[in-house]
């Protein structure tokens with residue numbers, strides 16, 4: 001029974017069926033299955049399989065995102081139960097991410113944010129055309145481990161440098177790792193402005209973020 | 215008889231228009247620009263200032279579509295009308311604002327510099343297949359902040375054909391306008407002899423950002439034409455069904471036409487875009503995809519049904535070098551656009567998701583455009599009977615080569631390719647070095663640039679343009695701009 005339920009949750013997560021996964025998660029709790037067991041033996045395993053199937057080409061981005069959202073929904077059911085037991089799902093790290101001032105390109109930044117949260121990061125997405133002060137304030141407020149800066153225009157990529165300078169002035173630079181991205185951005189550019197890393201797409205961004213957390 | 219295809223049924227077009235009007239009523243459009251919200255509120259759209267959302271009634275949209283001109287021309291710097299927006303006219307310009315250029319020798323992408331863009335502008339001037347210039351790349355040898363206006367400055371020094379351009383911010387738009395006025399001799403001249411058109415982009419889904427919206431309003435108020443570049447990326451920030459993406463495109467464009475007409479009734483505005491069928495494996499917006507072609511052609515048909523001039527970013531490739539993928543994708547998009555009768559097709563030279571320009575690809579694309587322009591003129595009936603009397607006359611003799619009938623018609627009927635296409639024998643190809651299309655294109659670039667003739671822009675005008683560009687550069691710490699390559 002227990003293994004059946006867990007297998008069912010896993011299958012539905014893999015299929016990205018939000019409703020059914022949430023329903024089964026509730027049933028599992030009612031049946032006395034430990035919330036941490038549901039996380040480790042159903043949800044995490046399912047996400048791993050989704051990731052593998054994406055790598056082999058069987059799955060596509062919509063599968064990844066749907067599974068990620070499903071996972072979040074299931075977790076929101078489990079969280080109160082976990083708290084009651086003084087347990088916590090291990091988050092990989094906290095990330096503040098946004099597109100810099102003067103730039104309204106959203107899609108790449110949001111895709112990176114989604115992939116990070118699917119991969120266990122706690123993500124604060126501050127949006128697009130974001131003034132430098134907001135980035136600084138959000139990093140301070142959330143005590144983020146990582147700051148992700150997106151810029152798609154040659155005219156706005158210089159804001160990435162400015163934000164790094166402001167982090168220094170605010171004495172936050174040592175506390176947060178900065179990753180940059182966007183079409184005109186390169187590894188060379190990242191190095192020249194003193195960022196900690198650059199990634200060319202969402203998958204690489206996840207790898208980078210994990211690396212920077214070590 | 216020119217050749218045209220239609221890909222949407224009349225009923226489908228009507229349904230798309232209906233649904234787009236429904237979208238504008240609810241959920242409406244997000245507008246992050248105070249002036250536009252004010253204009254819409256005055257016109258009695260339902261404006262929620264706090265949420266910055268406007269819900270737009272159908273009659274306003276209909277009014278705007280009526281006000282917007284269905285036709286207008288772009289002029290050369292010398293004041294001659296050359297590009298016609300409206301009806302089924304088909305014209306081509308290069309893709310714009312590339313971040314990199316494909317180096318002719320190493321075939322690797324690198325940041326462009328002043329001399330690259332100047333060569334590019336010269337090439338566009340001499341290639342007869344291209345009808346307009348575009349501010350095609352961003353030069354890396356000037357401060358990033360002036361990247362958008364600097365390319366217009368360079369182009370104005372070398373071009374005569376009209377130009378498709380765009381600003382990256384609110385302020386730089388005004389500097390670009392000032393340069394255009396200097397080049398044509400004043401603001402009235404700029405409004406009447408339109409030499410430039412600005413791209414303005416709504417953000418999918420259903421948002422007007424402050425800056426692009428301001429560009430739209432400022433263009434309208436000064437009678438400078440603007441081109442709506444709506445970009446539903448199907449499955450990412452728009453419905454994944456192609457028709458669904460067109461519904462979103464229609465709603466975004468309708469809102470753009472309305473804002474422009476509220477700012478200035480009768481201002482010239484174009485129904486355009488650069489959508490893509492999002493790639494579900496890579497998370498990229500493929501500009502050379504078949505789904506992308508279909509969305510573009512379908513929205514252009516909707517625009518035509520509404521009496522609007524049309525534009526599309528098509529004829530581009532997502533390949534990283536000029537290879538078979540590049541030829542396949544560019545030709546497909548170009549042919550589809552032309553068959554649909556899209557007035558301005560932007561994209562020649564472009565690779566890698568609108569990131570990279572290539573001189574060689576531009577020359578190859580010019581060949582594709584040449585063939586495509588021939589294609590859409592279709593088959594003409596030159597004589598009646600078509601050939602019966604001629605064939606009876608010739609009987610079973612195959613001696614057409616020197617026949618007067620052949621002499622009379624061959625130049626009109628047949629397409630004559632440039633050196634880009636090899637039509638020689640294997641031996642002759644080998645004897646000429648056994649070159650690939652890319653290598654031949656590289657040779658063509660060199661010989662074409664030699665044919666460029668200076669535009670004859672007055673020295674005082676050049677000085678004035680330089681003063682404006684240097685003033686802008688100075689703000690960002692560059693006192694002297696790079697020297698202009700000789701004409």
Ligand code: B12
Pocket residue numbers: 102103104105106107108109111112147148149150151152153154155179180181182183184198199200201202203205208310311312313352380381382383413414415416417418419425426443444445451497498499566567568569
């Ligand atoms: C879609 C698009 C738009 C849409 C954006 C819609 C939206 N809601 O976001 C709209 C229509 C709004 C738009 C507007 C404009 N655009 Co635009 N746009 C594009 C386009 C075609 C695709 C961008 C995209 O979404 N790609 C898909 C996503 C998934 O990829 P991505 O953004 O690159 O992100 C990936 C990586 O870069 C990386 N990444 C991204 N961010 C981050 C952050 C971190 C921390 C990390 C680690 C990684 C990372 O991971 C992402 C996921 O894989 C690009 C072309 C291109 N080659 O990029 C032009 C492009 C960026 N735009 C361009 C221009 C010029 C403009 C405008 C100025 C046009 C105008 N005149 O109005 C305006 C911008 C106004 C402004 N000030 O911001 C130019 C920039 C040229 C330049 N030299 O700077 C480009 C290159 C096209 C071109 N050649 O003209 N645009």
